[in-house]
Amino acid sequence: MSTVETPVAANNDGPPLSPLRRAATFATNQQFILFLVLVGVMLFFDLHNSRFFGTSEFTNLLVDFSEAVLIAAAEMYVITSGGIDLSVGSTIAVSTVVGAYAIQYLEGHHFGEFPSLLLGTFVCAGVGAVVGTINALLITKARLVPFVATLVTLSMGEGLALVFSKGGTVGYDPAAAVWSSTGFWIFRWLTLMVLAVTVVLGVVLHVSRYGRYNFAIGSNPFAARAAGINVNRHVASVYVLSGILSGLTGMIWYFNSSGGAPQNGIGNELEAIAAVVIGGVSLVGGVGRFSGIILGVAILTVVHDGLVFINVATTWNEVVVAGFIALAAILQSLSAGTKRRA
Amino acid sequence: MSDEREPILELRNINKSYGSVKALTDVSFKAYAGEVIGLVGDNGAGKSSLIKTISGVHSPDSGELIVDGVARHWKSPHDSMAAGIETLYQDSGLAPDLTIGSNIFLGRELEKKGVLGKLGFLDQRSMERKALEELEKVGITVPLSKRTVSQLSGGQRQAVAIGRAAMWAQHVIILDEPTNHLGARQSLEVLKVISAARDQGLCVLFISHTLPHVLEVTDRIIVLRLGRVVKDAPTSDFTVETLLGTITGLNT
Numbered sequence: 134m135s136t137v138e139t140p141v142a143a144n145n146d147g148p149p150l151s152p153l154r155r156a157a158t159f160a161t162n163q164q165f166i167l168f169l170v171l172v173g174v175m176l177f178f179d180l181h182n183s184r185f186f187g188t189s190e191f192t193n194l195l196v197d198f199s200e201a202v203l204i205a206a207a208e209m210y211v212i213t214s215g216g217i218d219l220s221v222g223s224t225i226a227v228s229t230v231v232g233a234y235a236i237q238y239l240e241g242h243h244f245g246e247f248p249s250l251l252l253g254t255f256v257c258a259g260v261g262a263v264v265g266t267i268n269a270l271l272i273t274k275a276r277l278v279p280f281v282a283t284l285v286t287l288s289m290g291e292g293l294a295l296v297f298s299k300g301g302t303v304g305y306d307p308a309a310a311v312w313s314s315t316g317f318w319i320f321r322w323l324t325l326m327v328l329a330v331t332v333v334l335g336v337v338l339h340v341s342r343y344g345r346y347n348f349a350i351g352s353n354p355f356a357a358r359a360a361g362i363n364v365n366r367h368v369a370s371v372y373v374l375s376g377i378l379s380g381l382t383g384m385i386w387y388f389n390s391s392g393g394a395p396q397n398g399i400g401n402e403l404e405a406i407a408a409v410v411i412g413g414v415s416l417v418g419g420v421g422r423f424s425g426i427i428l429g430v431a432i433l434t435v436v437h438d439g440l441v442f443i444n445v446a447t448t449w450n451e452v453v454v455a456g457f458i459a460l461a462a463i464l465q466s467l468s469a470g471t472k473r474r475a
Numbered sequence: 476m477s478d479e480r481e482p483i484l485e486l487r488n489i490n491k492s493y494g495s496v497k498a499l500t501d502v503s504f505k506a507y508a509g510e511v512i513g514l515v516g517d518n519g520a521g522k523s524s525l526i527k528t529i530s531g532v533h534s535p536d537s538g539e540l541i542v543d544g545v546a547r548h549w550k551s552p553h554d555s556m557a558a559g560i561e562t563l564y565q566d567s568g569l570a571p572d573l574t575i576g577s578n579i580f581l582g583r584e585l586e587k588k589g590v591l592g593k594l595g596f597l598d599q600r601s602m603e604r605k606a607l608e609e610l611e612k613v614g615i616t617v618p619l620s621k622r623t624v625s626q627l628s629g630g631q632r633q634a635v636a637i638g639r640a641a642m643w644a645q646h647v648i649i650l651d652e653p654t655n656h657l658g659a660r661q662s663l664e665v666l667k668v669i670s671a672a673r674d675q676g677l678c679v680l681f682i683s684h685t686l687p688h689v690l691e692v693t694d695r696i697i698v699l700r701l702g703r704v705v706k707d708a709p710t711s712d713f714t715v716e717t718l719l720g721t722i723t724g725l726n727t
Contacts, residue, residue, distance in 0.1 A: 357582075359562075
């Protein structure tokens, strides 16, 4: 043994992996299993109703996917940095309502349809940024734990959405409805924009300095600080980003439901967290692949829409989702077990 | 240690108090490139205060800190890092979920060339490759730098952490209890890395309670008691018994 020259190699993890072991590692790869699950679920629905693989159903699937994917991505950024954001759902509600008022006002003051919708989008993102900033201040300045800080903004957002909207849907916007239903093939323009933003978020998380710092802070904030990373500033920026993505999702809801309803997005933080868990992201931070949450959102969307499609009462949806979360969590703890034994 | 040589690090009459508690009293010593200095003392002797002063976590109340011939006044740990001093604290260490290469370059990432680099894209391949090269220089051979730190043993982790400090330090590395919680064999790996860092021309300040390790790896030992330097002598002057006696004050 070359202990003297190579002290670290000396007590390494033993002999190289056998081909069988390697195959087993690949087969238990969570991303691979998730992909099989997604394909399996789709085939299952198609067997029960052969129109499942049709353009109109896929268009709807992608619309629903686009309503869920940005807040799941936001949740992934926050959770991998070692936090949690419970306020994404209620931020959708409050931004969709405020955005709807803004568009109503602008269109009433002879702005064109398109400029009004564009400015409304900025208003939604701005509302999200404000909520994100409140989260950031509560966490980095008032030193609240993220769970409590975002629980505060969760309640605040839910309440304000009802107060602002007086409980009803704000605005009815035929222009938005028309615009949001155009596109080509199975894609609507809005869906394509959301997909483009999603790709950017995935790339930034995995190949940029910002993403690297995100994982480093979630893995060991002390090491990150000792390495010269401004941990507080990064953490604050993650919550603001999460707020902005939630605000933009509020705009997507506005387009898809042609108005700002205060119940839009309420409770969706749990779906986002479910997608993150199913996607194999560690809830204690530092670990996860963006492709995992994409598969997680896809599976949840397909299950949700598919149950409707095969005429199963939507009330069963949560039960089926619970099964998927349990399955994913068990897989994760099993693979963590193999890692420890290796 | 001949006095002809220019010390790389010199402390002159450093004093530090926390309120009414005097942590350091007139601490003075010189440290040279290419030597390992053991910094020992009982709990409360002032070891932590001293390394925090040298690494810029806090400022001394009075006294001079001279690095590479220049008097320094640190405003933050960044200043000491920029001047070539790397500190490895007990609990800061590495980010276990990142790869070895990512940890080595944490906070100092290499970016891709051209436009992509300006957009913040990282050159992961170069980082992994250079990390391997640099670690080999201090005698650490890691089979795959793509492995995450959590997959390494405790000794390997600490060796990589010290390798990281040695790679970035120009002058001094400060190691706070680097062999704590390690088994005998793993400690040996860490001590070898420390020797390799010295052979690279670095000055190593080694803080430890494990006296056999101090005696094995250091060239000189500075003993602190109640915030004062009570002994500064070559390691060959000590045995475990006399060193322990000096630390506790039973013999001086």
